Amino acid sequence: MLYGIEPVIGPGVIVKLDDAKKSNYESDFDLWNSIVHDFDIRQIIIDLKNADAEAIEVNGYRVVSTTSITCEGPIIMINGNYITPPFTIKAIGDKDALYYAMYNPDSWYKTMELRGLRLSLKRSDNISVSGINDGIEIKYLKPKK
Template structure:
């Protein structure tokens, strides 16, 4: 018994010493030098935003030099402009509709009888909700779509981690705004016809998830300013 007691005290002493050596006299729970993962993500998001803006500026410079070079015909210039519009790298102006999604209040309860009390997952926007809106807008004939402040292109992927959106290397929190240029009537009808959005609307009516559709009149979407290089997996040699 004495040996067991001595071993326990020895182990406790080792734990205390290790904790002290790690903390170096600081409160390791409150140490601001330990960068949180969320802080790192926000930092990378801001850096990616700056790089996108720098890339867009350089692209504009290259395009200006190419146009002043005079080495292409007017027909080739028109074809290039058409391809750029289709790729989403140029600004797009037209009538637009904006959909806004938002989390429910944290103290939300079931508003209608017969429904269970809300679980945490019931009260936040999920990746599938954002994807449902984007897909419905494309199906409704959208000529261009902007999510938050970024233009979508063919390689764009709408992904969520927890209750945050990660889009093209940048991080966003709700409320989420999705703006599409096209025929407003067709766009809104496509939203209403979507089975996935109809399911989402149940949570809107029962638990208070945010849903708002507005007719914005004429707006201008920005061109995509990020890299257009395709990245793919390679076998390890």
């Protein structure tokens, strides 16, 4: 579980992030502020990890120590896979601590709320987070004698 290879089921939170719903922007800054960026997702993950999340997934992709989340123009890439809004982040751990980490006045979630992004946060007793190798057969090599 610590390496993210196996799927995990347990209590936690589900965070949904989506771009703001606004049709006319007064400036490029307004437009920039109204979309979910790669750094938003990374910062939410940091806040969840700081609250002792045991397993995290973004849009079906497991987050581990080597996970890469980058901006690729109008979309985001996670470990070489394109993902688009809405973004669903699942985190397993103490659901009350994770929930509080998002609603803490100093959290990035609250900063995103101030930008007018569409967000939701839900506690759950039964969240399923995929393993990093779901659907991939792992073959172990036997050492030569």
